[in-house]
Amino acid sequence: MPMLFDQMFTRGFGNFMGNNNSSPWVDRYADLSTQYSNLNQSQSRLMSSRAQIELLDTKIRDALTMAPFDGVIVEKLVEPGDTVQPGQPLIKFAHTKYLRIQAEVPVRLVGGLSVGMIVPAQLDVHAQETQARVARIYPMADSSRHTVTVKFDLPLGVAGGPGMYAEVRIPDLNADDQARVVVPKSAVIWRGSLPGIYVMKDGKPSLRLVRLGGAMGDDRISILAGAKIGDQVVLNPPATGAAARRAKQQ
Numbered sequence: 377m378p379m380l381f382d383q384m385f386t387r388g389f390g391n392f393m394g395n396n397n398s399s400p401w402v403d404r405y406a407d408l409s410t411q412y413s414n415l416n417q418s419q420s421r422l423m424s425s426r427a428q429i430e431l432l433d434t435k436i437r438d439a440l441t442m443a444p445f446d447g448v449i450v451e452k453l454v455e456p457g458d459t460v461q462p463g464q465p466l467i468k469f470a471h472t473k474y475l476r477i478q479a480e481v482p483v484r485l486v487g488g489l490s491v492g493m494i495v496p497a498q499l500d501v502h503a504q505e506t507q508a509r510v511a512r513i514y515p516m517a518d519s520s521r522h523t524v525t526v527k528f529d530l531p532l533g534v535a536g537g538p539g540m541y542a543e544v545r546i547p548d549l550n551a552d553d554q555a556r557v558v559v560p561k562s563a564v565i566w567r568g569s570l571p572g573i574y575v576m577k578d579g580k581p582s583l584r585l586v587r588l589g590g591a592m593g594d595d596r597i598s599i600l601a602g603a604k605i606g607d608q609v610v611l612n613p614p615a616t617g618a619a620a621r622r623a624k625q626q
Contacts, residue, residue: 447471450538470538475530477508477542480523488549489513489526496590497528500541500569506534508544541569545590548600557599558592563609573603574610581610 451468454460477497481489489495489510497508508528517524528544530536563573564586571588574581586602603609 441466443469445471446473448538472538474532475534475536475538476511477528477530477544479526479528479544480518480521481526481546483517483522483524485546485548486513486517486524486526488547495528495547496545497530498543498545499534499536501535504535506531543588545588556589557603557605557607558596559599559603559609560611561591561595561597562612564588564597565613573599574613575603576608576610581613 447470449467450470452466453468454464454466460466491510491513493510494507495510497506498504499506508530510526511529512527514525536542559573564571565573567585570585572583572585575584576582584602587600589598589600592598
């Protein structure tokens with residue numbers, strides 16, 4: 377009722393008597409302009425709030441890393457509070473379902489490999505023999521070690537895990553089959569994960585670490601490095617050096 381009287385009588389008589397200097401239409405337009413300006417300011421504040429929320433969502437999203445496959449974290453390269461740069465590795469994430477061997481292959485042997493090729497491999501789990509497929513051959517070589525990084529895929533379900541030792545047998549296209557060193561498997565001994573043989577030197581057995589090749593049949597195995605043709609190899613070497621001197625020679 378007060379607003380009604382104000383609109384109908386107070387303002388009406390005031391305009392009639394000449395007390396109001398402005399037109400009611402001008403006042404109405406000013407009120408509408410003010411309300412429109414307030415509405416625009418409210419919309420601007422709303423958009424600014426939405427932008428801040430989106431910025432917070434982006435920061436939360438950037439702080440969360442989603443791996444493209446199932447696996448486990450095997451190594452942390454940074455600690456909380458460290459300063460990092462874009463592109464800097466933070467963790468090492470290992471695939472646990474699909475295992476892969478990464479080997480540094482000498483440059484002279486890379487020519488005998490091709491993507492998709494199957495080569496024999498041996499894992500450090502009960503000396504398990506398996507087959508590995510060449511998955512990737514890096515296009516660049518290490519200038520200091522003269523090696524090329526090659527990755528080999530292992531079959532599903534093979535026993536093993538990230539960080540374990542493995543061996544891959546790579547064919548040597550430059551090797552002379554006629555001059556290959558072959559010894560009985562009974563002559564090979566293992567010192568941890570390193571194979572070796574006892575060779576007679578100055579009338580005494582001497583241990584040599586060797587690099588094994590593939591099986592040659594008749595319970596024999598080839599040696600790629602560490603021995604040469606003409607060496608006298610000790611068969612069935614015992615565990616101790618004193619007993620090895622009493623072993624049978626070939």
